[in-house]
Amino acid sequence: MTHTHPVFAVENLKFWYQLGNQRIEALRGITVDIPKSKVVCLSGPSGSGKTSFLSVLGLIEPVHDGSVTFENHDLSKIPENKKNTLRRYHIGFVFQQFHLLPVLSATENVEYFLNRQGVQRDERKKIAKESLEAVGLWEHRNKKPLEMSGGQRQRVAIARAIAKSPSVIIADEPTASLDQNTGREIMHIFHGLVKERGVSVIVASHDPMVHSFSDKHYFMEDGLITNLDGGSSC
Numbered sequence: 252m253t254h255t256h257p258v259f260a261v262e263n264l265k266f267w268y269q270l271g272n273q274r275i276e277a278l279r280g281i282t283v284d285i286p287k288s289k290v291v292c293l294s295g296p297s298g299s300g301k302t303s304f305l306s307v308l309g310l311i312e313p314v315h316d317g318s319v320t321f322e323n324h325d326l327s328k329i330p331e332n333k334k335n336t337l338r339r340y341h342i343g344f345v346f347q348q349f350h351l352l353p354v355l356s357a358t359e360n361v362e363y364f365l366n367r368q369g370v371q372r373d374e375r376k377k378i379a380k381e382s383l384e385a386v387g388l389w390e391h392r393n394k395k396p397l398e399m400s401g402g403q404r405q406r407v408a409i410a411r412a413i414a415k416s417p418s419v420i421i422a423d424e425p426t427a428s429l430d431q432n433t434g435r436e437i438m439h440i441f442h443g444l445v446k447e448r449g450v451s452v453i454v455a456s457h458d459p460m461v462h463s464f465s466d467k468h469y470f471m472e473d474g475l476i477t478n479l480d481g482g483s484s485c
């Protein structure tokens with residue numbers, strides 16, 4: 252039992268996509284407290300709402316109804332520029348397809364984002380080195396994405412995410428393009444970030460290997476979380 256505040260307190264969250272006259276209800280009333288400094292997994296069938304839920308938690312999509320509190324910020328009450336700041340400085344994203352810039356080397360990919368955040372050159376170099384070392388990629392720092400394996404590319408994406416010292420990392424199917432062993436290495440890195448830095452990691456995945464790393468596991472069905480307790484813990 253934990254007495255710390257959750258990283259996200261979600262109450263009756265609803266979210267939909269509007270396509271012309273048609274409203275597609277993607278999240279239909281989710282209530283959950285997502286614990287801090289844990290690996291939390293979301294699973295569930297295709298179309299059940301995992302990506303939509305991560306997009307709302309990542310402040311990419313809005314709260315249409317209900318409420319989401321992120322570390323004491325009520326997301327429906329804060330202005331757009333504050334949301335942008337939270338997303339930019341406090342939330343790291345990792346996707347299935349890595350989303351790296353192909354013309355830049357590993358270290359430049361990490362630095363590029365820091366540059367956009369206005370971090371000065373020396374500090375940028377230092378943070379990029381620390382982040383690439385944390386994922387075991389410093390020796391490959393000068394390689395471009397096409398010169399790296401899938402696992403190495405995903406590690407660059409994780410280095411880029413951790414370079415901003417986020418309190419939360421949101422990862423959508425981060426191992427789906429990788430073989431099992433490489434995927435396991437990625438999950439080890441996430442697990443280490445939780446244990447050593449207290450980061451909260453929220454992962455959507457179909458992969459039982461990923462679930463085996465979770466402290467908490469939520470199952471989604473048709474826009475709802477249908478099991479609040481049935482999580483594995485490790």
Ligand SMILES: Nc1ncnc2c1ncn2[C@@H]1O[C@H](COP(=O)(O)OP(=O)(O)OP(=O)(O)O)[C@@H](O)[C@H]1O
Nearest residue numbers: 268275276277295296297298299300301302303304
């Ligand atoms: N951009 C969009 N426009 C309209 N409807 C969408 C959009 N993205 C998702 N949806 C719909 O919202 C619902 C939830 O989709 P979502 O992508 O969140 O599911 P998911 O659990 O991530 O699925 P998968 O496992 O395939 O990634 C589905 O009915 C889907 O068709």
Ligand SMILES: [Mg+2]
Nearest residue numbers: 301302303423
């Ligand atoms: Mg998805």
